[in-house]
Every structure is written in structure tokens, then in C-alpha cells.
Amino acid sequence: MPLENWQKDLRHCVRNIDELESYVAIKDKELLRKAISRMRLSITPHTLKLIDFNNPHDPLLRMCLPQAQELAFAAGETYDPIGDDKKSPLPFLVHRYPDRALIHATYVCAQYCRFCFRRTKTGHANPGPSAQDRAMIIKYIADHPGIEEAILSGGDPLMLTDQELAAWLKALSSVPTLQRIRIHTRLPVTLPSRVTPALVRTLKRFQKTEFPIYLVTHFNHPQEIAADNVKAIARLVNAGIVVRNQSVLLKDVNDDLNVMTELLKRLITIRIVPYYVHQLDKAQGINHFRVPVNRGKKLIAELHGHLSGIAIPKFMLDSPDGSGKKVLAA
Numbered sequence: 001m002p003l004e005n006w007q008k009d010l011r012h013c014v015r016n017i018d019e020l021e022s023y024v025a026i027k028d029k030e031l032l033r034k035a036i037s038r039m040r041l042s043i044t045p046h047t048l049k050l051i052d053f054n055n056p057h058d059p060l061l062r063m064c065l066p067q068a069q070e071l072a073f074a075a076g077e078t079y080d081p082i083g084d085d086k087k088s089p090l091p092f093l094v095h096r097y098p099d100r101a102l103i104h105a106t107y108v109c110a111q112y113c114r115f116c117f118r119r120t121k122t123g124h125a126n127p128g129p130s131a132q133d134r135a136m137i138i139k140y141i142a143d144h145p146g147i148e149e150a151i152l153s154g155g156d157p158l159m160l161t162d163q164e165l166a167a168w169l170k171a172l173s174s175v176p177t178l179q180r181i182r183i184h185t186r187l188p189v190t191l192p193s194r195v196t197p198a199l200v201r202t203l204k205r206f207q208k209t210e211f212p213i214y215l216v217t218h219f220n221h222p223q224e225i226a227a228d229n230v231k232a233i234a235r236l237v238n239a240g241i242v243v244r245n246q247s248v249l250l251k252d253v254n255d256d257l258n259v260m261t262e263l264l265k266r267l268i269t270i271r272i273v274p275y276y277v278h279q280l281d282k283a284q285g286i287n288h289f290r291v292p293v294n295r296g297k298k299l300i301a302e303l304h305g306h307l308s309g310i311a312i313p314k315f316m317l318d319s320p321d322g323s324g325k326k327v328l329a330a
């Protein structure tokens with residue numbers, strides 16, 4: 001089968017330190033090699049175009065550039081920072097809340113975020129679920145009729161081909177007690193070429209009047225919203241897919257009132273409803289991105305004077321014990 005354009009784009013990602021060095025000066029290549037042995041490297045051609053390489057503090061560069069700080073673990077940082085393993089009845093399935101189940105449909109992403117809280121799974125070439133795993137997950141969901149919503153997450157579920165994604169959507173929509181599907185993806189941000197007319201047709205094929213598909217994106221900075229991203233989002237929204245956004249509060253990326261205000265304004269302008277801003281989870285080696293909780297609370301409170309209420313997300317913390325999310329500020 002010929003490669004689609006988005007698959008060709010993936011072939012041009014920066015994936016090793018020598019390639020990275022052609023874009024940015026690197027002081028200690030060995031340290032960065034160690035960092036990417038813990039969390040793999042990929043930067044998409046789309047992101048490479050949006051980074052200002054003359055600015056060493058470019059926020060997009062900060063999110064994808066490996067750093068020696070990733071090798072140091074801060075107190076309290078853990079392997080499983082939101083307690084997924086305790087709530088996993090089957091491989092690739094997390095059942096934390098009675099009415100929702102989260103499926104790791106793959107551990108592959110187009111671009112690897114250096115702050116990823118699932119870095120122990122996404123950071124390496126871990127295999128995703130097989131057809132047999134999928135069948136067991138579908139049976140589990142069917143056997144638990146209290147589950148109303150299935151969340152396809154990852155990694156990034158839009159890294160699956162349209163055929164693979166359709167297999168999940170078909171199997172999930174065959175469960176009579178399931179009422180909706182949610183897809184968590186950062187590809188409309190880092191690889192907007194993935195949002196093809198064929199992908200949108202695939203989603204529309206499984207979305208019914210009373211069986212919606214929600215798509216949750218992950219924009220963190222207004223500089224991530226370029227013309228190709230706007231086009232990708234318009235394709236989804238015009239097809240009737242509800243698109244919402246969750247961000248992570250990141251030091252020197254979006255922990256600033258003006259940046260956060262601009263991000264949220266841009267999101268509602270392109271018809272994405274902001275949803276959550278997450279306090280950074282305590283994954284190992286990401287402390288250099290951490291913003292104190294009180295600073296995050298103050299930032300969200302200040303948004304109220306600057307923004308329409310429809311643009312203001314909730315500030316959330318995921319408990320490390322696996323008990324779920326708590327609202328820190330709204």
C-alpha cells in the first residue's frame with residue numbers, strides 16, 4: 001500500500017542526536033544520548049518549521065529538546081505517577097472510574113514530549129495491543145455495563161492507520177452499553193497532515209446521532225497553532241466531531257498569564273473548547289518543567305479577568321495513588 005503524506009512526514013522526523021545537531025548546538029552529546037535512551041526522540045517536520053532556532057528559549061523547542069536534567073529524578077517522582085498500574089485489570093486497559101475505561105491503543109507518538117508522564121511506556125518501542133488483547137478489552141467493557149465511555153489514548157491512537165483505528169471503533173461501537181468514545185491525541189498539533197479526509201470519514205462512519213466521538217487535543221502554546229493546525233481542526237469540527245483541549249502547565253512554556261490567555265483565545269477562535277490544564281504529574285526526570293501548584297492556581301484565577309468564561313479550563317491534579325483527578329482551581 002502506498003504511504004500517505006502523513007506517513008511520509010513521519011519518515012522525516014528528527015530521531016537522533018546527530019540529526020538534532022544540524023538544527024541546534026549541543027554541548028554534551030553523550031548526556032543527551034543517555035536522555036533519549038530513557039525517552040526516545042522524535043520531532044516532526046511540522047514542529048521543526050514552527051521552532052525559531054535563533055531563540056534558545058523557544059517554547060516549542062523546550063517541549064521536544066532532550067535535556068541532561070532528564071537524568072536526575074526529584075523527590076517524589078515515580079515510575080507510575082498517576083497509579084495506572086493499580087487500576088489496570090488487563091494489559092493496555094485502565095479502569096479508574098466506574099463509568100469510563102481508558103485504552104492504550106498504541107505506545108507510539110509522532111513527536112515525543114520531554115515532559116510526558118507516560119514516558120516509561122511511550123519512551124521505548126513497547127508493543128501495543130494485539131487483536132487478542134483488543135478482543136479481551138472489548139469483552140471486559142461489555143462485561144461491565146457501567147462503563148459508558150471508552151477513551152482511546154496512548155501513546156497516540158491516531159498513529160494507528162485508518163484501518164486499525166476503524167477496527168477499534170467498530171469493536172467498541174458493537175458494545176450496546178457504551179454511549180460514547182473519546183480520542184486523546186496530540187497529532188492535530190504535531191502532525192496535522194494526519195487529519196486527512198479519509199480519517200475524518202472513518203470517524204464519521206462510527207459517529208451516530210446518539211453515539212458521539214469526542215476528540216481531545218493537546219495544545220500547550222499559541223505558537224503551536226499554525227495554518228495547517230487550523231485546517232486540521234476545521235476538518236474535524238466541520239464533520240461534527242466535538243473537539244476539546246487539555247494542556248499541561250509547563251515552566252517556561254505556558255506558565256505566564258499572557259501566553260496562557262493567548263493560547264486559550266486562539267483555541268476558542270478555532271472552535272476548540274478548552275477543558276483542562278494539568279498540574280505536571282510526578283514522572284521521573286521531568287522536574288525542570290514543574291510549576292508550583294500555588295502559582296498554577298493564581299494563574300487560573302487571573303484568567304477570569306482576561307477571558308470569556310467559555311475559554312477558561314479547570315486546573316487539575318491526577319492523584320499518584322490512582323484515585324483519579326481533583327480540581328485545583330476552576
Ligand code: SF4
Binds near residue numbers: 113
Ligand atoms: S503525545 Fe502525549 S503520550 Fe505522546 S509523548 Fe507527548 S504527552 Fe506523551
